[in-house]
Amino acid sequence: MATNGYMVQSWSTLPDHIVVRILLHLDLADRYKASLVCQSWQACFQQPCMWRYFHFRFLSTVNHNTDNIFDYNQFLAKHGHHVRSVKLTLDQSEEENRHYACRVIESLATTAGRQLTAICVTFTGENPLFYAGAEFVAALKMLFGPTPPTISPPLSQIVHVDLSGLTAAYDDSVFTILADNHPNLQSLNILNRMLICKVSPSAVLHLVDKCRKLTDLMAYHCSLSDDILACFAESDRTPVEHLGIVCRREEKYNKTLTSEVWQDLVTAVPNLRVSLGFDHTCPFNRIKELMQPEIPVRELRLETFTRIFEEVNIATAYYSPTLEKIVLQTRNSDELGAALLNLARDCKLLKSMYVYCVLKKEVVEEILVSSPLLKEHKDYILKWKADPEPWVVGVEEGD
Template identity: 45%
Template sequence: MVVFFLVSSGRGKLVLVPDELSCHEVSMSELIDQRAEFANEAWGSLPDTILTQIFFHLNVVDRCKASCVCRHWMHCIEIPLLWRKFSCGFFLPTQGNIIKCLKKYGRHVRDLSIELNQSEKTNRNNAVAVIDHVASLKEPRLTHLTISFRGENPLFYAGQEFTSALKRLFETIGKSDHCSLTHVNLRGLESNFTDEFVNTLSSNCKNLEYLNLLNKVLVCNISAESIVTLIKKCKKLKILHMYHASLSNNVLHAFAQSEREPLQRLGIVCRRQEKYGEDLIPSAWSDLLIRSPGLKVELGFDHTCPLHRVSEIMKPEIPVQELHLVTFSRIYPEVRLAASYYRETLVKLVVQTRPSKELEEALLEVAQHCFLLHTLYVYCIVRKEIVNRILELCPAMKTKKTYILKSEMEPEPWTVGQEEGD
């Protein structure tokens, strides 16, 4: 049996030393070398399952560096399970080395996430190279795709190279017998989407279940006709986020067809184009709810949406779970409307407006009547007694701190869209 002793290192620390080393004088350098040898042996002898769990939490770059430590680690890095999710970011020119890692392990990737500062051409080229490499694989296994821009678009930039690369990727996946995209999130991709782009997606990804097309460009160029085609071809689509400009009665009727999966969630954002939009008939919503009784709707209005259109678009037939009224104008009549229309469905309410007594009364109505209300973000001053009354009516919201209600102006958080937990 080996006995260990604690020996002072001379630096205020104790070193664990075997008995045979403590029986005679040992230099500090020898102790350090001995300790390092024990440590290396310990790390090198860790079971594969433990190492795999550790490597799973490393980013792509650190994971590749870890593969150079020893053969055992390199063997663990080769496990396909580690590469099913591949997240890469391009914010510096040197980050292009990630592509080398993708070329080695890309055949295992099922969930691909790309973030970049699109203001630099090098970053855009690297991100497009990632998409092109996955599109060049003979047997891609990609099922989830997320792309997010984190910077400012260059002047007159339309993101043409990204939409072209994505169309090539969709066409490759459409020919594959081994994979099919089920989850596509393009919310952060500030590129110009067209009917041709959506049609390419729907023709090649018929097993699609989730799609987010809220790309934040100034004008939505996706017609309702292309959305109808998407719905007819992608019969498993359960979650769709889109602009109201692309919505029509025919879109709702297409979702109500019996041969497709029931719709679970529909996200709608209304903007400046609603000035020329048409109202959806209540019966179209009623027919959809018969086919999809569990449907939850996220309805949002930004500051560019004409104010008179807000109340016209809000209808009692819509099962609104989340309502975002980011208008920066007096919106209290619409808040009262929400308390009346969505008392059985509303879970989250976000309001960006001007303070007023009428608004406070409307917020109290929401707290009193919407018994499912879980989250309330109000980006203006509300009197202290009103805040206290709302929290009395919604104790769970107070306990979980899922609210922003300020009685005094503070620097943060006052930026809509950056609420904690979203």
């Protein structure tokens, strides 16, 4: 239709693939409203590709987020069998958010023809006093459990689970159920920052033994054992690619994983990558013991807030062939500056360095000269003047 020499087109004339791209950038509540524009947009809203990867957000009502009052379950009942990957982000401080998020997990658990293969849960906001997330643990057990009798099997097995953002007190039972019903699991992250880790090495061993395709595991050191590393070294399984290990307060009572099993694992899986971290609660005297030379550390995090430099020298001596990233939260000293310079010179693969303290200007300049790869990637925090936080990666004073 032409008006005054100009061609006027309606929204319905937009190509379907353009409409789909637009809708994919919207939350479900806004996506639904947009689908009411015309029949063409409604048809795009119903396409299976719209539901394969979904991010559910339940955020604070003080932000006037309409997701909080939107009923997801009517759409999960109709389109839930198309969902492949789900991420849930919620402000845990409000009971309504927790309620709706659990309902989504429970709906997915009972969806006929379920194709879900990946789930990630992330809490934001303040943790309510004495809140342990029991309803999320129950919902996850339902999701990870056997096929309900009301649903005709088979359902797709879950292969990616990320619970690092779920500050809930999950225990062995969650992962025993996961292992027994989803043996094709490929990645699992359970570094959830709870004060006490209740996941035992026996439960992790059961999971590693059952899930022979597991290639990426991130867990606290207290949940690991020699038997787990030995299981990863077995020849009749998919080679493990990455282990993420964080050492905390529990290391006061724990045994160190032995050098022999580390060496056997590295021999069996020469391309293994390890991320090794120490937080401020880890007993200081245990750090050097746990930094074993046999571990192929690609990423090292020393977030102790104490004065350290010997540990940086140890990292240079042990991990120079493999180290690509280092994160330090410490206090400055002349010894630290010298240790960082040695690290920059000897670790030829180093391309990321975050140092959360103020160094001397000449130390920063020499680090960047000594590590061309670090300067090339511009993935660093190196400051010689105190800036207001947050510090920006790759940006220095005077640049």
